[in-house]
Amino acid sequence: MITRRHLVGAGALGAAALAMPRMAFAAEQADVVIVGAGLSGLHSAELLSALGMRVVVLEAGAQVGGRVQTVQTADGPIDVGASQIGRSYARVLDAVRRHGLELIPEDRDLLGFGAHLQDTWVDPADWENNPLNGTVGDERAINPILMGQAVMARHNPLKEVDEWLDPRFSASDISLRQLMQREGYSEAAIELAAMSAPGIGIDETSMLRMWQEATRGSIDRRVESAPAEVERDHPFGEANDRNLVDGLASISNIVGGCQKLPLAMAAKLGDAVRTGKRVAAIDMNDAGASVSCTDGSVYKARFVISALPFTVLRNIAITASSDNPLQRQAISTMPYANTARMYLTVEKPFWKEDGLPASFSSDGPIGMFWGIDNHTGEGQHRAMIVMVGKVAQAISRMQHEEAEAFVQSELVRMRPAAKGLLRYQTYKDWARDPNQLGCGFSLAPGQVNAFARTMTDPWQVMHFAGEHTRRLDFGMESAMESGERVAIEIGERA
Ligand SMILES: Cc1cc2nc3c(=O)[nH]c(=O)nc-3n(C[C@H](O)[C@H](O)[C@H](O)COP(=O)(O)OP(=O)(O)OC[C@H]3O[C@@H](n4cnc5c(N)ncnc54)[C@H](O)[C@@H]3O)c2cc1C
Structure with a gap:
C-alpha cells in the first residue's frame, strides 16, 4: 500500500511524463525491468536470464550500445565511443569470446604529442628553457x-x-x-x-x-x-604495446567496430530487448515497480534496474513509497564530463613534411589534435580532434559544414602543410546526445564523502547499474562490473 509519494525529477514530470499519451496500454509483466541497453543493462539482462528470470530491457534509442557506438563511414567503421579493450578487461573479453567476435590489436597508433600554446609551437623536450614557461623550481621540467x-x-x-x-x-x-x-x-x-x-x-x-x-x-x-x-x-x-601476452596486445579493438558486442548481446536476448522505448516514469513500492514509457506502454516487475547515466535518470519522474534523500541527491547532482570529437581522414601525413608534431595539445579554439598512423605508415591516415569544455561547446553550436570549415581553416593557419589533406568523416558531441547528456560520470569535490560510498545501495526495488556505479573497474569493464553486481543483488533477493 503506497502511503507517501516521493518525487525525483520534478522538472521531468513537466516534460517527459506529461507528454505521455493518456491511452492506456495493458501492462506487460516481467521479473525485472532494465532501463537502458548499454553494456551494463545488457550484461545484467544476460546474467538474470541465465538465472531463469524474465527480463525486459527498455532502450530509448533506435539501437542498443549507448556509449559503445560505431558509425559506418566511406572509409570504414569508426568507433565514436568506446573502442579500447585492455588486457585486464576480464568480463568484456569473456563476452567477446562468448559471442564469437574477433579482436585485433588496436588498429591505430596515436602519434607523439607536442604543444601549441599562446599561438606558438612549443617543444615539450625543451620547455624547461622556454621563455613562455612561467612555472618555478622542479615544475619547470614537467611537460x-x-x-x-x-x-x-x-x-x-x-x-x-x-x-x-x-x-x-x-x-x-x-x-x-x-x-x-x-x-x-x-x-x-x-x-x-x-x-x-x-x-x-x-x-x-x-x-x-x-x-x-x-x-x-x-x-x-x-x-x-x-x-x-x-x-x-x-x-x-x-x-599501445603490440607485444602479445596470451594473444592480446595491450589494447585490442573488435573487428568491425565495438558496437558489435552490445548488438550481439541484444541479439542473444531476443525480444526481451525493446528499442525505441523511452522511459518517462518509474513508480515503486517495496513489492514492485511500474515503468512507463513516453509511448504509453507500461511494464510491471518485481525489480527495476536503472542502467542509465544519472544525467538522464534525473529527467525520469520517480515516485516511491519510501524516500531516499541520499540517492536523490546523487541522481540530481552528480556532474558529468563531456567530450566532442571530430573524425577526419588524412590523405597524406603532412606532419612528415612540416616537421611539427603529428599530435598536439593546444590552448586555442580546436583543443587537441590526434594524428593517427595506420599500421603500414603509408597511404591514408586518420586524425581525431578531441574537444572538451568551452572548446566543444563553441564548435557544437556551429552547423556541421561551418564547424568543419572552421576546424580546417584553423589547422591550416597553424600548419599550412595540412591544406587540402583533411577529409571530414563524422562528429559526435556526447553532451548533445539526448540519451547521454555527457560522456562519463564525475564526482565533485566532497561527493565521495557525501554519497559515493552508499549511492549504489538499492532504493526499494530499484537497483543501480552503469559505469557511474563502479566500485573497482573503469571504462566498459566498469559497466560490466555494475551489471554483474546488480544481477547478484537481485538474485539474492528474489
Ligand atoms: C567518447 C568515449 C570514448 C570511450 N572510450 C572507451 C574506451 O576506449 N574503452 C573503454 O573501456 N571505455 C571507453 N568509454 C567508456 C564506455 O563507453 C562506458 O563506460 C560504457 O559504455 C558505459 O556503459 P553503461 O551501460 O554504463 O551506460 P550507456 O552506455 O550510457 O548506456 C545507457 C543506455 O541508456 C539509454 N537511455 C537513456 N535514456 C533512456 C530512457 N529514458 N529510457 C530508456 N533508455 C534510455 C541510452 O540510450 C543508453 O543506451 C568511452 C566513452 C566515451 C563517451
Missing part, C-alpha cells in the same frame, strides 16, 4: 600538456583499486586546484594543469575520483608480465 596528469600521479596515495572509497582517504575529497594549492604549486603550474585536467575540470572533480581511474588504469598497463609500464607522452588514450 606542459601533462601538468595535470603529472601532479595527479605524483600525489596519488592509493595502492589498491578500492581505496578511493576508504574513509582513510576522505581528506583528499578535494579538487585538483585545492590539491595543488595545498602542495605549494605555483599559479602558472595550476594554470597549465587547468588546461590538461584529466577530469571534468580543475575545480569540478574530486581527486579520489581521478585517482580511482588512474589506479585501475595502471593495473591494466602492468597486467600479465607486460613490459615495464610505458612512459606516457600524451594526455589521453593509452600507449
Whole structure:
C-alpha cells in the first residue's frame, strides 16, 4: 500500500511524463525491468536470464550500445565511443569470446604529442628553457600538456583499486586546484594543469575520483608480465604495446567496430530487448515497480534496474513509497564530463613534411589534435580532434559544414602543410546526445564523502547499474562490473 509519494525529477514530470499519451496500454509483466541497453543493462539482462528470470530491457534509442557506438563511414567503421579493450578487461573479453567476435590489436597508433600554446609551437623536450614557461623550481621540467596528469600521479596515495572509497582517504575529497594549492604549486603550474585536467575540470572533480581511474588504469598497463609500464607522452588514450601476452596486445579493438558486442548481446536476448522505448516514469513500492514509457506502454516487475547515466535518470519522474534523500541527491547532482570529437581522414601525413608534431595539445579554439598512423605508415591516415569544455561547446553550436570549415581553416593557419589533406568523416558531441547528456560520470569535490560510498545501495526495488556505479573497474569493464553486481543483488533477493 503506497502511503507517501516521493518525487525525483520534478522538472521531468513537466516534460517527459506529461507528454505521455493518456491511452492506456495493458501492462506487460516481467521479473525485472532494465532501463537502458548499454553494456551494463545488457550484461545484467544476460546474467538474470541465465538465472531463469524474465527480463525486459527498455532502450530509448533506435539501437542498443549507448556509449559503445560505431558509425559506418566511406572509409570504414569508426568507433565514436568506446573502442579500447585492455588486457585486464576480464568480463568484456569473456563476452567477446562468448559471442564469437574477433579482436585485433588496436588498429591505430596515436602519434607523439607536442604543444601549441599562446599561438606558438612549443617543444615539450625543451620547455624547461622556454621563455613562455612561467612555472618555478622542479615544475619547470614537467611537460606542459601533462601538468595535470603529472601532479595527479605524483600525489596519488592509493595502492589498491578500492581505496578511493576508504574513509582513510576522505581528506583528499578535494579538487585538483585545492590539491595543488595545498602542495605549494605555483599559479602558472595550476594554470597549465587547468588546461590538461584529466577530469571534468580543475575545480569540478574530486581527486579520489581521478585517482580511482588512474589506479585501475595502471593495473591494466602492468597486467600479465607486460613490459615495464610505458612512459606516457600524451594526455589521453593509452600507449599501445603490440607485444602479445596470451594473444592480446595491450589494447585490442573488435573487428568491425565495438558496437558489435552490445548488438550481439541484444541479439542473444531476443525480444526481451525493446528499442525505441523511452522511459518517462518509474513508480515503486517495496513489492514492485511500474515503468512507463513516453509511448504509453507500461511494464510491471518485481525489480527495476536503472542502467542509465544519472544525467538522464534525473529527467525520469520517480515516485516511491519510501524516500531516499541520499540517492536523490546523487541522481540530481552528480556532474558529468563531456567530450566532442571530430573524425577526419588524412590523405597524406603532412606532419612528415612540416616537421611539427603529428599530435598536439593546444590552448586555442580546436583543443587537441590526434594524428593517427595506420599500421603500414603509408597511404591514408586518420586524425581525431578531441574537444572538451568551452572548446566543444563553441564548435557544437556551429552547423556541421561551418564547424568543419572552421576546424580546417584553423589547422591550416597553424600548419599550412595540412591544406587540402583533411577529409571530414563524422562528429559526435556526447553532451548533445539526448540519451547521454555527457560522456562519463564525475564526482565533485566532497561527493565521495557525501554519497559515493552508499549511492549504489538499492532504493526499494530499484537497483543501480552503469559505469557511474563502479566500485573497482573503469571504462566498459566498469559497466560490466555494475551489471554483474546488480544481477547478484537481485538474485539474492528474489
Ligand atoms: C567518447 C568515449 C570514448 C570511450 N572510450 C572507451 C574506451 O576506449 N574503452 C573503454 O573501456 N571505455 C571507453 N568509454 C567508456 C564506455 O563507453 C562506458 O563506460 C560504457 O559504455 C558505459 O556503459 P553503461 O551501460 O554504463 O551506460 P550507456 O552506455 O550510457 O548506456 C545507457 C543506455 O541508456 C539509454 N537511455 C537513456 N535514456 C533512456 C530512457 N529514458 N529510457 C530508456 N533508455 C534510455 C541510452 O540510450 C543508453 O543506451 C568511452 C566513452 C566515451 C563517451
